[in-house]
Every structure is written in structure tokens, then in C-alpha cells.
Amino acid sequence: MDEVLAAVGPRLRHIRQQRGCTLTALSERTGISVSTLSRLESGQRRPSLELLLPIAQAHQVPLDELVGAPPVGDPRVRLKPIRRGDATVVPLTQQPGGLQAYKMIIGTTRSEPDPRTHEGYEWLYVLSGRLRLVLADHDVVLKVGEAAEFDTRLPHWFGSTGDGPVEIISLFGPQGERMHVRAKPRDR
Known part of the structure; x- marks a missing residue:
């Protein structure tokens, strides 16, 4: 769990930079302070659902992408007669x-x-x-x-x-x- 949470910060920074968004602009869109966003990205603040949901919405990405959730397996059964x-x-x-x-x-x-x-x-x-x-x-x-x-x-x-x-x-x-x-x- 700690490894998953530690990887969230760098992922947040990468997604924000990929979209050409500054911390200030993201703060304005999410209502989260610049300092909190900075601490999230550096790993000094533990991510929570209250913080990740507005960020996911601002970047228009699924929450799974922010936290690096493993892909859900294909539920179909591969039929082998x-x-x-x-x-x-x-x-x-x-x-x-x-x-x-x-x-x-x-x-x-x-x-x-x-x-x-x-x-x-x-x-x-x-x-x-x-x-x-x-x-x-x-x-x-x-x-x-x-x-x-x-x-x-x-x-x-x-x-x-x-x-x-x-x-x-x-x-x-x-x-x-x-x-x-x-x-x-x-x-x-």
C-alpha cells in the first residue's frame, strides 16, 4: 500500500505537466491550495479521495489513472473446445x-x-x-x-x-x- 501511495505524487506531477498545467491553474480549477498540490506531488502529503477526485475531474482522467490501479482483467472466459x-x-x-x-x-x-x-x-x-x-x-x-x-x-x-x-x-x-x-x- 505504501508503494502505491508513494507512486501517486510523481504520477500527479507527470499528468499535470503533460497537460501543460501549472500548480496555480490546477489550484484554481480544484479549489486545492498550491502548497497542498505541491506537497501531494512531492510525496510529503498523503493522497486522499477528497484531494484526488477534484484533480481527476480537472484533468478529465479516471481516478484509476491517478493512483495507478492495475487494469481489471478481461472477464470473458476464453473458450477452448x-x-x-x-x-x-x-x-x-x-x-x-x-x-x-x-x-x-x-x-x-x-x-x-x-x-x-x-x-x-x-x-x-x-x-x-x-x-x-x-x-x-x-x-x-x-x-x-x-x-x-x-x-x-x-x-x-x-x-x-x-x-x-x-x-x-x-x-x-x-x-x-x-x-x-x-x-x-x-x-x-
Whole structure:
């Protein structure tokens, strides 16, 4: 924190000089005394929001530029599809552990059940096509807009019905984490 604050003064001086503005002119535009502005730029005065906001406004720069805030990372997820046979899996989350989200497009050749078990809990939502889900003794077909959730320690398999490809969203998490979707917010 001290390093960040120490860098503010030189940054203020650089921005002011870059704009060809004198301390006197900046004082008139901000209402901050010349001596206070000088002490800010030399690092003898600690910057505060009360001082930085009028300076940012006078220079027409974002406050982040005055304090040298790190740029905010791009929030978009860089989708990197993974091909597995005639299925495409697109990871929608980037953080390891916890809940993981995937978009899956499963082709028609993945239509013969091969049930497996593993630790975890899964939630599936059908975006397009028809999904065949074999879960223990159940063999069901989910249509567009339908969802299923299950403990993956049960023998399970899902794929196409064979009539065409199916597109789904899958949320998978460690054992004990369950996914819940609400159609509308609760009344408070």
C-alpha cells in the first residue's frame, strides 16, 4: 500500500505537466491550495479521495489513472473446445476445484450406454436435441429445457438418443455440492 501511495505524487506531477498545467491553474480549477498540490506531488502529503477526485475531474482522467490501479482483467472466459470422438466439450469455468461448468455437444454415434461411477455430483440441462440418460436402473430421455441432477457414485451414462446430436450444459462438483436453479426469486 505504501508503494502505491508513494507512486501517486510523481504520477500527479507527470499528468499535470503533460497537460501543460501549472500548480496555480490546477489550484484554481480544484479549489486545492498550491502548497497542498505541491506537497501531494512531492510525496510529503498523503493522497486522499477528497484531494484526488477534484484533480481527476480537472484533468478529465479516471481516478484509476491517478493512483495507478492495475487494469481489471478481461472477464470473458476464453473458450477452448476439446474434441472427444464425436463429442465437443467446452469448459465454461477456469478455476480448478469446486463446481465446474461445461457446454457439451454430443454426436449421434455416442448412443450406446457405457455406465461409469466416480465421486461427485452432476447437473445436466438440455439446450437442443434429446439426451438419453442411463442412471442406475433408470433409462430416460430428456428434451429441450429439461434438467436432471444425480450423484455420480451411481452408475451413469448420457449421450444422444441416436436421432441427432444433443447440446447440453453440465455442472459438475465434488461430492456434497448440489446445484439448484430457481425459476423466480423467492418472496422476502
